[in-house]
Amino acid sequence: MTAVSSASPGLGKGSAGTGAENRLFGPLPDVQGEAGYGEDHPARVGFFTDTSVCIGCKACEVACKEWNTLPMDDSHGKRDAMGMSGMSYDNTGMLGANSWRHVAFIEQSRAVDLPMPTIGRPGDDRRDSGLPVNPISPQADGPLNAQTSVLNAEALSEFDPQTSQSGGDKQIRWLMSSDVCKHCTHAGCLDVCPTGALFRTEFGTVVVQGDICNGCGYCVPACPYGVIDKREDDGRVFKCTMCYDRLTDGLQPACATACPTQSIQFGDLDELQARADARLATLKGQGVESARLYGRDENDGVGGNSAFFLLLDEPEVYGLPPDPIVTTRDLPAMWKAAATGAAMIVGIIGSAFLGRRRS
Amino acid sequence: MTVSSHGSGGADSSGPTGNEPAGDAPVTPGAGWHRAGGEDLTRPRRKRRKGGGGWGGGNREAAMVPEAEFSSYYGRQIIKTPTWKNPEVPIYFFLGGAAGTSSVIAALAEFTGRPKLARNAEYVAGAGALASVVLLIDDLGRPERFLHMLRVFKVTSPLSVGSYILSPFSALASAAAAFRLLDLKPVMGLGTKVLPFLPKIAGAIPLLRKSSAVGAAAFGGPMATYTAVLIANTAVPSWHAPYDELPFVFAGSAMAAGGGITMALTPVDEAGPSRRVALGGVALELAAMHKVENGHGVVSEPYHLGKAGKLMKAAKAATVGGAAITALLGRKRPGAVAGGVLLAAGSLLTRMGVFEAGMASAKDPKYTVIPQRERIAAREAARGATTDGTEGNDITSGEASTITR
Numbered sequence: 091m092t093a094v095s096s097a098s099p100g101l102g103k104g105s106a107g108t109g110a111e112n113r114l115f116g117p118l119p120d121v122q123g124e125a126g127y128g129e130d131h132p133a134r135v136g137f138f139t140d141t142s143v144c145i146g147c148k149a150c151e152v153a154c155k156e157w158n159t160l161p162m163d164d165s166h167g168k169r170d171a172m173g174m175s176g177m178s179y180d181n182t183g184m185l186g187a188n189s190w191r192h193v194a195f196i197e198q199s200r201a202v203d204l205p206m207p208t209i210g211r212p213g214d215d216r217r218d219s220g221l222p223v224n225p226i227s228p229q230a231d232g233p234l235n236a237q238t239s240v241l242n243a244e245a246l247s248e249f250d251p252q253t254s255q256s257g258g259d260k261q262i263r264w265l266m267s268s269d270v271c272k273h274c275t276h277a278g279c280l281d282v283c284p285t286g287a288l289f290r291t292e293f294g295t296v297v298v299q300g301d302i303c304n305g306c307g308y309c310v311p312a313c314p315y316g317v318i319d320k321r322e323d324d325g326r327v328f329k330c331t332m333c334y335d336r337l338t339d340g341l342q343p344a345c346a347t348a349c350p351t352q353s354i355q356f357g358d359l360d361e362l363q364a365r366a367d368a369r370l371a372t373l374k375g376q377g378v379e380s381a382r383l384y385g386r387d388e389n390d391g392v393g394g395n396s397a398f399f400l401l402l403d404e405p406e407v408y409g410l411p412p413d414p415i416v417t418t419r420d421l422p423a424m425w426k427a428a429a430t431g432a433a434m435i436v437g438i439i440g441s442a443f444l445g446r447r448r449s
Numbered sequence: 450m451t452v453s454s455h456g457s458g459g460a461d462s463s464g465p466t467g468n469e470p471a472g473d474a475p476v477t478p479g480a481g482w483h484r485a486g487g488e489d490l491t492r493p494r495r496k497r498r499k500g501g502g503g504w505g506g507g508n509r510e511a512a513m514v515p516e517a518e519f520s521s522y523y524g525r526q527i528i529k530t531p532t533w534k535n536p537e538v539p540i541y542f543f544l545g546g547a548a549g550t551s552s553v554i555a556a557l558a559e560f561t562g563r564p565k566l567a568r569n570a571e572y573v574a575g576a577g578a579l580a581s582v583v584l585l586i587d588d589l590g591r592p593e594r595f596l597h598m599l600r601v602f603k604v605t606s607p608l609s610v611g612s613y614i615l616s617p618f619s620a621l622a623s624a625a626a627a628f629r630l631l632d633l634k635p636v637m638g639l640g641t642k643v644l645p646f647l648p649k650i651a652g653a654i655p656l657l658r659k660s661s662a663v664g665a666a667a668f669g670g671p672m673a674t675y676t677a678v679l680i681a682n683t684a685v686p687s688w689h690a691p692y693d694e695l696p697f698v699f700a701g702s703a704m705a706a707g708g709g710i711t712m713a714l715t716p717v718d719e720a721g722p723s724r725r726v727a728l729g730g731v732a733l734e735l736a737a738m739h740k741v742e743n744g745h746g747v748v749s750e751p752y753h754l755g756k757a758g759k760l761m762k763a764a765k766a767a768t769v770g771g772a773a774i775t776a777l778l779g780r781k782r783p784g785a786v787a788g789g790v791l792l793a794a795g796s797l798l799t800r801m802g803v804f805e806a807g808m809a810s811a812k813d814p815k816y817t818v819i820p821q822r823e824r825i826a827a828r829e830a831a832r833g834a835t836t837d838g839t840e841g842n843d844i845t846s847g848e849a850s851t852i853t854r
Contacts, residue, residue, distance in 0.1 A: 305590015
């Protein structure tokens, strides 16, 4: 039985109030309503992952694997293989069909020149520490770089829980971040799924129905974050469900329950967003200028995420795309080009038959 | 065994180690922090390209323009590589295009007194359509669930729309080819044994065939171009960036293939339209492909490098050679056959090259990070221009961004 899928934002009726705007991209205050749920649907839930208090214990990974009975895999997603990544303490490597939480681990160092008195533009000691100002480097974070000032470096070593001084002129810090499916407001995987196996839940999350998925694999390259993947010997795709089974029974997701430092916080999305804003203000106040929220902005390319993060460095350092977009945003232009191309085929072939017959 | 994998970030030995004082290290976005210990895989080897139009196919030593630095997580890719089978999926793109354009040729040949061209084009369309269905089902992780494709219709999913193009197209195109097969006496005899009523409706068969051919032709154009939308609507950088040009590449390539194959199979006195279709297709394909290969900055690069670069070069050689032979010798049968074969080969190689370029761009984080960084910088520049007209243009200096915020 063919039905117009409720998971198709281009065709959905949309509940009152949401109007016809932003079905393909942009802010969407009521994702569940847009997906066809009635007024009485539960609030949108999410994860706020505060990486500044992550200790890299991987309890979330273990809890996720246990609860969801995920198979073992190596750092490249190869099932039932054991292998070291050979790059760091991170042997999970990436999110995939068999790893729905992935703790990234980055060890960084930088030179600091504490005893030297500095004279320069306030908030910028790059010339003093001898760092060349690279004109090509995309310095998009602007003033966030101000943390290189010596004063801020001291503040950071005092307040940033993940920074320590090793020797007089070198700082070491560990960045750890538990990555997970972002459950986007405009989810590329959900948009492109041709079977309706991927659907929007009443909690605003995005879940794969294993009994519907036919393994076409379209969602895999559609995800701008590289989250969802195909389990090779199974043929279907898998990703984080935000423990949909637990949510329907009033429980928290397994990873948030297991997290010992409350780095992974689960709750209603508005509440989490308020909490994240407050946490960011606290960190900034303490001089951690490099702190920033990722996935919090509903004006970003995917309309904001249900699972968002507080990061201490650029997103790409953690393996996250700096400016992801849902490619369906450009789909109307693509269909237009395809229709024009198809019309050109008919036009060119038609005119080819117009010429007189010659032997 | 799986210890290795430094991803694409195999930094050359003279590269930064990450252990030198920050004064010697290039500035990364992020306050001077860089990855500690060992090769600094967060900043993979510096890839360089020649300035101007001449893209180096591996000759990175002749560098003139250093590329932007970028960070990554141990050089690992950000998006996932498509799981689609290679070469099955590019072959599907090729067959869908050849069958789609052949069906349009068939329908027009039916009504312009070119029976042999119509017959051959119907066979090509029917065979291509059936093979397309087989390849598409074969590519599924759960082939027995192919019909799940038809349980919903979603305009946001090019594969869903494509299923609703491929299904009627393949049904109608193979029906037209089947009715055409009944013209052959042995087939008719065999068919009568299975379906005893066939001789009774023999008079209606031409009409049935013509209506099937016309029906298939209605889906022929979309069949050839929807596959471009299929790959463009992904996060794969080298597929998504040229999203409004790839449909024209696929349309042109499909016409080159469909025109070329029908031209090769058909006596030259009937094959005039096929020749013109093939040449028109080549012109469209080369023009659109030129934009794809040169118009998108760093994201165009995979079309010139490695396996994809070789395939694209071979595709161009076959396409241009085929077009030249068609134009000069196409009115003689050997020329038509040689030209048609080359054009079909060029079309297949084009699809394989485009496919490979996308795979390569998915596997290297730089193609994901750098364009997104440029997008952010452009946005900041635009914002800076509105709030502070004097500094907005100078955003890339790194100092302006501090001022304009």
